[in-house]
Amino acid sequence: MLGRRLATLLISVEEQLADEVTQKILHEALTEAMAALREVTFYRFYHVFRQGELESLITSVPSMKVVQSSFEHGNWCVVVEKTAS
Structure with missing residues (x-):
């Protein structure tokens, strides 16, 4: 009985750690991607028509x-x- 309770606690801790690590990795990846996007220059091109x-x-x-x-x-x-x- 006590062994099962401990096992469920361990799984919960493992899942919690996995979630925390996943969130940290995602946060770091998104931060890096956003920094790269800030360095990119986007140009807009369009045609100006003459009358007619x-x-x-x-x-x-x-x-x-x-x-x-x-x-x-x-x-x-x-x-x-x-x-x-």
Whole structure:
């Protein structure tokens, strides 16, 4: 009876230690990964359309037509409708 109680206590301690070690390893790995990400520079590239350029691209697709065109936030944008071509 006492042996079983001790065995269950030992398993619990082993499981607890395993959880603590796992958490420590995960924490260290995540800390290292986040530090590496902070050193990376991300670049964003986008195309700035000239007036009429975007509409020209859209009209070259037979199944699309431009509904509205406008200039917003330094670039041209369009509302496009799919047609039944």
